[in-house]
Amino acid sequence: MNHTIWTKPFYYVFAFLIASVSIYPILLMILSSFKTSAEIFTNPLAFPKTFNLDTYRNLLEIIPFTTYFMNSVFVSVVSVLLILITSSLAAFYIARFTFVWNNIIFFFFLMGMMLPIKLGIVPLFILMKDLNLLNSLWSLIFMYVATGIPLSILILTGFFRTMPRELEEAARIDGAGNLRILWNVVLPLMRPALGTVMIIQFIQSWNDFFFPLIFITDDMKKTIPVGMLSLFGEYSADWGALFAGLTLASLPMIVLFFIASKQFMEGLTQGAIK
Amino acid sequence: MKPAMNSVVKIKKQRDWKRWTIHLFPIPALIIYGLFIVYPLFAALTYSFFDWKGIVRGEFVGLKNFRDLFTLEPFSGLFWNAFGHNILYFVLQMIFQNGLAFILAYIIYKKVKGSEFLKIAYFLPRLLSVIVVGFLWKLILNPNYGALNVILEKLGLEQLQKAWLGDPDTALISIILVNCWYGIGFGVLIFLAGLQSIPKELFEAGKLDGADGFSMIRKIVLPLMVPSFMIMTVLTFIQSFEAFELVYAMQGSQGEPYHSTDTLAVYFYRLAFGGSAGGSTTAVGLGSALAVVLFLFISFFTALYLRYMQKKQVDM
Numbered sequence: 001m002n003h004t005i006w007t008k009p010f011y012y013v014f015a016f017l018i019a020s021v022s023i024y025p026i027l028l029m030i031l032s033s034f035k036t037s038a039e040i041f042t043n044p045l046a047f048p049k050t051f052n053l054d055t056y057r058n059l060l061e062i063i064p065f066t067t068y069f070m071n072s073v074f075v076s077v078v079s080v081l082l083i084l085i086t087s088s089l090a091a092f093y094i095a096r097f098t099f100v101w102n103n104i105i106f107f108f109f110l111m112g113m114m115l116p117i118k119l120g121i122v123p124l125f126i127l128m129k130d131l132n133l134l135n136s137l138w139s140l141i142f143m144y145v146a147t148g149i150p151l152s153i154l155i156l157t158g159f160f161r162t163m164p165r166e167l168e169e170a171a172r173i174d175g176a177g178n179l180r181i182l183w184n185v186v187l188p189l190m191r192p193a194l195g196t197v198m199i200i201q202f203i204q205s206w207n208d209f210f211f212p213l214i215f216i217t218d219d220m221k222k223t224i225p226v227g228m229l230s231l232f233g234e235y236s237a238d239w240g241a242l243f244a245g246l247t248l249a250s251l252p253m254i255v256l257f258f259i260a261s262k263q264f265m266e267g268l269t270q271g272a273i274k
Numbered sequence: 275m276k277p278a279m280n281s282v283v284k285i286k287k288q289r290d291w292k293r294w295t296i297h298l299f300p301i302p303a304l305i306i307y308g309l310f311i312v313y314p315l316f317a318a319l320t321y322s323f324f325d326w327k328g329i330v331r332g333e334f335v336g337l338k339n340f341r342d343l344f345t346l347e348p349f350s351g352l353f354w355n356a357f358g359h360n361i362l363y364f365v366l367q368m369i370f371q372n373g374l375a376f377i378l379a380y381i382i383y384k385k386v387k388g389s390e391f392l393k394i395a396y397f398l399p400r401l402l403s404v405i406v407v408g409f410l411w412k413l414i415l416n417p418n419y420g421a422l423n424v425i426l427e428k429l430g431l432e433q434l435q436k437a438w439l440g441d442p443d444t445a446l447i448s449i450i451l452v453n454c455w456y457g458i459g460f461g462v463l464i465f466l467a468g469l470q471s472i473p474k475e476l477f478e479a480g481k482l483d484g485a486d487g488f489s490m491i492r493k494i495v496l497p498l499m500v501p502s503f504m505i506m507t508v509l510t511f512i513q514s515f516e517a518f519e520l521v522y523a524m525q526g527s528q529g530e531p532y533h534s535t536d537t538l539a540v541y542f543y544r545l546a547f548g549g550s551a552g553g554s555t556t557a558v559g560l561g562s563a564l565a566v567v568l569f570l571f572i573s574f575f576t577a578l579y580l581r582y583m584q585k586k587q588v589d590m
Contacts, residue, residue, distance in 0.1 A: 007487065011381045016388075018378060019395035022459065026398055028421055029410050041419045045428070082306075090303035097296055105300055112311050114576030116516055118539065119565035120314030122321060122546045122558055126329060127314060146310035149303050178296045207403035210519060214547070225405045229523075232409055242413065246406050253401040265397055269463045 029250075032243040040239045055240035056248070062235055065248060067220055068227035075137050075223055076205045079144035083201050084194060086145065087152035092182050094153065095160035096168070106157065112150030117143075121214060128215055139215040140223065144205040152197045155270065159193035160186070199260075199267035206253060224249045315569070322566045326558035339563035349560060356529070356536040363450055363537065364514035371454035372506050375461025380495070382462065383469040393466075397459030404456070408523025411452045415439050439524060442534035449535055453520055457513075461506055468502030469495070508579035515572050518543065538568055 032040055033055055034048040059065060094106045117124075124143075125134075133139040163186070171185050187194070209225030216222055219230070231245050257264050322339050325332035344350050378396065382389045399407065414421045417437035426434050438448045472495065480494050518539035521529060527544050529536030545561030 008386075011384065011386055015378060015381045015386060015392055018374065018458075019392050022395045022399055022455065025410060025414060025421075025455075026402070028414070044419060044421050044424050086303040086306060090300040093296060093299040105304070108312075109303070109307065112307060114573050114579075115311060115315050116512070116569060116572050117311055117315065118516060118518065119542070119569050120311075120318045121543075122329070122561060122565075123314040123317035124310065127309075127317075142306060142310050146306050149307045149311075153303065178299070203401070209403060209405045209523075213522075225403045228403075228405050228409060239413065239419070242409070246410055249406050250402050254398075257398075257401050261394055261397075264401075265393065265463055268400070268460060269467055 026250075029243055030247050033240070033247040035240055035243075037237070037239045037241075040243070055244040058238065059231075059241045059244045059248070062238075062241065063227060063231050063245070064220065065224075065227065065245070068222050068224045069248075071137060071221060072206060072223040072225075075140045075144070076202055079141050079148065079205045080198055080201050082141065082145045083148040083152050084197060087149055087156055087197065088182065088187065088190070088194070090149075091153045091156035091160055092178075092186065095157045096165075106153075109150050109153045112147070113154070117147055118210060125214060134215055135218040135221050136215075137221060137223075140205075140208075140211050143211045143215075144201070144208070148197075148201045148204065152201065155197055156190070156193055159190055163189060195263060196267045196270050199264055200270075203253065203264075203268070318562050318565045318569070321558060321562035324559060329558060335559070339559040340567075343560055343563045343567070352533060352536065352541055353538075353564070355533055356538045356541045359446055359529075359535065359537050360515050360517065362446065363453075363517050364511055366447070366450045367454055367457070367510050367514060368507065370451060371457050372461050372503075372510060374454070375458050375506070376465050376499075376503075378458070379462045379465035379469060380491070382466055393459070393462065395459075396462045399456045400459050402456070404519040405523045407452065407456050408520050411448075411455075412439065412524050415448060440531060442531050445525065445531060446535045449520055449524055452524070453517070456520075457510075464506055465499070465502050468499050472498045504582060505579075508575060508582075511575050512572055512579075515539075515568065538564065542568065 028045075031048055032044070034051045034053070036055065039049065090105070090109070094102045094109075128134050128139045133142070167185050167189075168181050171181050176184070207225060209223075209229065212223050212226040213229065216226060222230070228245055228249055232242065235241055321331070323334055323336060325335045325338075342349055343353055375396075378392070382392055386392070402410070415438040417423060417435075417440060420438075422438070423435045426432065436444055439445050476494050476498070477490065480490050485493060516539055517537045521535050521537055521540050522543070525531075525535045527540060527547075529540050542561055542564045545557045545564060548557075
């Protein structure tokens with residue numbers, strides 16, 4: 001009758017086996033980045049003999065990684081900021097004021113969650129061309145803000161609705177305008193929701209490579225993911241440099257994750273459940 | 275009395291003016307979202323009714339692009355080929371990603387030691403960019419120097435060694451399994467959230483009724499997990515039918531070898547951009563027709579999902 005006697009050990013073995021399948025490739029990537037190509041080819045599984053940084057030096061010589069990195073930082077930070085601003089303004093409007101059309105607006109935004117925007121990429125390409133935004137980081141920023149808005153509005157509207165109105169009304173009687181109420185009263189109470197939105201959108205914009213693949217051809221305007229694409233196209237024999245590139249591309253997210261792993265995991269799931 | 279009345283009127287006037295500014299609040303979001311999401315999708319729809327020379331619009335041809343897509347070779351063959359791959363993508367992800375994710379979530383829920391570590395371990399791949407995932411596994415699956423074949427050799431399983439991505443029989447399955455590797459942690463978290471929302475009393479009651487491990491899962495856990503299964507199914511469905519990045523990273527825009535890894539989105543990219551952005555052999559009309567078909571297909575299922583979520587929000 002009692003299952004625990006044999007199920008518990010089985011659970012452990014199974015769960016940790018899958019965990020090692022999850023981690024091992026990442027570990028392999030990091031360890032291999034310290035090896036020369038020759039070392040990788042002769043003994044791909046062994047620990048690196050020495051932790052030399054030559055591959056990283058090589059990598060930085062063959063691609064302008066610092067430029068890619070700064071481009072990624074700029075695009076992600078500006079996108080997330082703009083998403084937070086535009087979405088909280090819109091969500092505040094939708095959640096707090098009952099006009100005929102704010103439900104219509106809400107569903108208009110929600111529609112965006114069911115529209116696969118990749119399928120509009122040809123008109124988008126032409127639009128960006130007409131707006132003179134091809135090969136500009138702003139083409140990416142606009143895309144990430146536009147694609148981020150529906151989910152962010154959904155999450156923020158949900159939070160706004162759960163918050164008591166009394167504080168706002170008190171501020172309104174004191175003569176505060178809408179913007180001041182939002183900025184001084186509401187947003188400080190919204191930190192958890194804003195944090196969730198921030199993390200979801202930051203991961204999305206940092207890791208995306210579809211839009212830069214189409215909009216960016218100028219090497220100096222590339223973000224890290226498309227930078228990797230050209231690295232693999234041109235230096236596919238230098239495995240040490242390839243692994244170093246993959247490691248460098250992933251490091252910022254991994255570091256941020258270990259600083260705030262709970263928020264990362266909760267943020268992403270909340271994005272799906274909300 | 276009078277001065278007080280005056281100040282009330284003044285405050286009211288001021289409030290009216292300040293209240294009016296609220297209507298400006300949704301405008302920035304509406305503009306960006308309208309211009310970069312809504313407009314291009316509707317434009318893509320109209321594009322499908324025209325003949326195209328490169329990215330220059332030609333004459334109105336009605337449904338010709340759709341007819342060609344479904345009946346004219348090689349387009350229709352490639353369409354159904356890719357469509358089948360998308361279906362396989364969905365089915366295998368449901369089994370290997372979501373099935374495993376549920377089992378793992380259940381184990382974590384049962385409070386094994388190290389459950390925090392397990393959660394983090396499963397979730398780690400999700401932090402990588404899809405392009406990094408694709409390239410990393412391309413290196414691991416490399417037939418000559420890749421780690422997987424080396425590991426198989428060390429385990430004495432040489433007969434299993436393969437050119438995983440070069441063989442049409444294993445290439446697509448390899449990509450889908452890599453996608454499962456990437457997505458499993460996310461599934462674990464969703465299922466875990468579902469499990470944790472089951473009231474503990476139900477388990478107690480089940481125990482009193484003599485339910486053991488297996489029938490407890492069948493009779494109590496599974497029915498209450500329907501919402502989580504629903505979420506994961508729809509998300510997996512959308513993701514499977516949009517599958518592009520990983521295939522592109524691992525097998526390029528031709529879905530090599532011999533279109534054996536082609537998906538609808540990869541095929542669409544090829545039709546729209548001719549293999550590389552700005553390339554010459556584009557078929558924008560056909561690509562737009564394909565986009566419309568995919569769009570309708572995905573939207574239908576996503577609408578079901580949103581309807582369901584909306585109902586749930588009302589219930590809460």
